[in-house]
Amino acid sequence: xxxxxxxxxxxxxxxxxxxxxxxxxxxxxxxxxxxxxxxxxxxxxxxxxxxxxxxxxxxxxxxxxxxx
Amino acid sequence: xxxxxxxxxxxxxxxxxxxxxxxxxxxxxxxxxxxxxxxxxxxxxxxxxxxxxxxxxxxxxxxxxxxxxxxxxxxxxxxxxxxxxxxxxxxxxxxxxxxxxxxxxxxxxxxxxxxxxxxxxxxxxxxxxxxxxxxxxxxxxxxxxxxxxxxxxxxxxxxxxxxxxxxxxxxxxxxxxxxxxxxxxxxxxxxxxxxxxxxxxx
Numbered sequence: 027x028x029x030x031x032x033x034x035x036x037x038x039x040x041x042x043x044x045x046x047x048x049x050x051x052x053x054x055x056x057x058x059x060x061x062x063x064x065x066x067x068x069x070x071x072x073x074x075x076x077x078x079x080x081x082x083x084x085x086x087x088x089x090x091x092x093x094x
Numbered sequence: 095x096x097x098x099x100x101x102x103x104x105x106x107x108x109x110x111x112x113x114x115x116x117x118x119x120x121x122x123x124x125x126x127x128x129x130x131x132x133x134x135x136x137x138x139x140x141x142x143x144x145x146x147x148x149x150x151x152x153x154x155x156x157x158x159x160x161x162x163x164x165x166x167x168x169x170x171x172x173x174x175x176x177x178x179x180x181x182x183x184x185x186x187x188x189x190x191x192x193x194x195x196x197x198x199x200x201x202x203x204x205x206x207x208x209x210x211x212x213x214x215x216x217x218x219x220x221x222x223x224x225x226x227x228x229x230x231x232x233x234x235x236x237x238x239x240x241x242x243x244x245x246x247x248x249x250x251x252x253x254x255x256x257x258x259x260x261x262x263x264x265x266x267x268x269x270x271x272x273x274x275x276x277x278x279x280x281x282x283x284x285x286x287x288x289x290x291x292x293x294x295x296x
Contacts, residue, residue, distance in 0.1 A: 063260050064225060064253075066206040067125075071226035073203070074121035083116055086138055090109060090145050 100149060108148045111157040112141060118158050118227070119165055125222040126169050128211050136172065140165040159229070162237050166219060173215055205265045212259075212266055213252050220248035221256075 100108070119140060123133035143164050144151075151160055210218055216238070223234040224245070231249070235242045259265045 063201060063206060063256065066201075066203060067210075067221065067226040068228075070125060070203055070207055070210075071121045071222070074124045075117040077117070077120070079116060080134065082134065082138070083141075086141060087109070087113060090141075 104153065105148070107153065108145075108151065112144060112161065115158045115161050116141070119161055122162055122222060122227060123165060123169070125207075125210065125226060126166075126215070126219060127172075128207065136165060136168055139168050143168065156233075158227075159233055159237055162223070162227075163239075166237065169219075170215070201260060201265065206256075209256050209259045209265045213255055217248045217252035217255070220245050221252035224249050225253075 116137065119137045120134060123136045123140075124130060127133050127136065140161060144161050147164070151157070210221070213221070219238065220234060223229045223237060224231060229237065231242050231245050234249075235245045238245065
């Protein structure tokens with residue numbers, strides 16, 4: 027049971043660590059095998075997720091309905 | 095071919111869920127191929143395919159994972175046709191990511207993206223799924239249609255390669271010789287020139 031828990035914890039460490047890094051701001055220290063640039067991947071991703079949706083996508087969604 | 099036609103409610107649900115994952119599809123696509131316009135084309139292509147294949151989507155399962163598979167396949171097909179080579183996003187915010195000790199230049203998000211784009215596509219996507227998209231190794235493996243061990247090893251290699259680039263300061267700068275890089279160099283020169291007051295040099 028305990029080892030299972032550890033395993034799960036390890037698999038989730040990416041996210042847990044990423045979010046703690048995001049809130050924790052910059053401190054140069056590394057935890058485990060996590061390089062300090064790791065939260066940059068998340069930032070890269072989130073910066074796109076947060077962009078407003080271009081009109082071309084709204085147009086496409088509107089056209090989908092015509093197809094059915 | 096669709097014996098189980100979806101009811102209007104089901105179609106509406108599908109569409110709502112599809113709409114919700116668009117920002118994620120765009121983020122994944124942007125990470126895979128550098129250029130925002132190409133990334134968005136890819137997402138639209140994936141959305142149309144997803145819409146056409148909606149009977150195969152199992153309601154209640156992850157729309158994000160399901161559509162990522164479609165997006166990924168579209169990307170790989172385009173890769174084979176030699177699109178996306180050496181392209182990267184010039185518009186990534188010049189946000190400072192980290193300033194490693196002993197390096198004169200801080201690392202920016204755009205540097206990171208360029209470094210990412212130098213990785214082989216299968217390692218890049220593995221790292222994106224796990225390190226950026228927040229998928230578990232299991233989920234990433236099922237999206238890529240490979241074993242969990244394979245994903246772990248790809249993520250590990252991708253991380254090692256990026257770390258090496260960051261630590262050695264060998265992140266590809268905007269000087270890889272292609273046209274967009276050339277343009278970027280000119281822009282940087284302009285900025286340098288302006289900053290140093292050495293303008294008017296045509």
